[in-house]
Amino acid sequence: MKRTTAILLILMLLVCLPVHRAQSRVRRETVVLGTKLESDTTGKSARSLRSHEIIPKGEWQVGMTVAYYNLNTDNSELMLLINDAGIDGSLFRLAPNASYSYMRNQAVGLRVQYTNARCTIDSATLDLLGNFSFDVSDVRARMVSYGGYVYNRSYIGLDYRGRIGLFLDVAAGYTQSKTTVSQNAYTAKRKIAVTLSPGVVYFPMNNVSVFASLSLADISYNWSKGYKDGQLSGTSRNFAAKAGLNLMNLNFGLAVHL
Numbered sequence: 001m002k003r004t005t006a007i008l009l010i011l012m013l014l015v016c017l018p019v020h021r022a023q024s025r026v027r028r029e030t031v032v033l034g035t036k037l038e039s040d041t042t043g044k045s046a047r048s049l050r051s052h053e054i055i056p057k058g059e060w061q062v063g064m065t066v067a068y069y070n071l072n073t074d075n076s077e078l079m080l081l082i083n084d085a086g087i088d089g090s091l092f093r094l095a096p097n098a099s100y101s102y103m104r105n106q107a108v109g110l111r112v113q114y115t116n117a118r119c120t121i122d123s124a125t126l127d128l129l130g131n132f133s134f135d136v137s138d139v140r141a142r143m144v145s146y147g148g149y150v151y152n153r154s155y156i157g158l159d160y161r162g163r164i165g166l167f168l169d170v171a172a173g174y175t176q177s178k179t180t181v182s183q184n185a186y187t188a189k190r191k192i193a194v195t196l197s198p199g200v201v202y203f204p205m206n207n208v209s210v211f212a213s214l215s216l217a218d219i220s221y222n223w224s225k226g227y228k229d230g231q232l233s234g235t236s237r238n239f240a241a242k243a244g245l246n247l248m249n250l251n252f253g254l255a256v257h258l
Helices: 002-027
Strands: 060-072 082-103 106-128 132-157 164-182 185-205 208-214 217-228 231-243 250-257
Touching (some): 106 164, 132 185
Antiparallel strands (some): 060 250, 185 217, 208 250
16 A cells, blocks of 8 residues: 555656646746836736837947038028028037947947037128127138947837837936137037937837937036137136927937847
């Protein structure tokens, strides 16, 4: 009897062990883009966050943003108070970046930025309601800046396929620029800033994304030095905070996901 009971127990263990292993395999979840992210709370009050996984943990991204704008008196309605104007200007901005996702839908990265802007005014008359006016002519201004930023990007996936999402960049960095207004006068400026930039991202391919972002707000500390004829003509230091929509802060980019 004892021998029979022992044999039955051994048979039951041999049958239950594969079943247990199969159940364990079923319970394991595979990482799939588009998976809905749930909140960590439990109980009746727990609600799912309306976000899907769009960036998996442990992914590298390498990309670049580009912006180019051209402004002149023939196609702009921004200078309604300027009469008899001959103004032409442009802005070019290039910013390569790299980031790493330390958790799902969260990435930290580094961005370096180069900006080149110019403005030419052949002649212009500023007229303020007929009460005050002055003329400007023969102005050649150019600004070149270099900067580096560390940023954290938070994503919100909008679809179950993990193709479309929103993101918010919180960045802190340093920028150095030089603005030349004539052959013998220029201004050197340095800036430390914290910026907020929301954006939208789309994956046309599994490992390639395109995105657009717009800088909406920043808090900065600025210090400037003006030079004329090679001599220091003045200095300035100030804190600044600004928020608003400015199309000059709109950037388009492409990234490769590794």
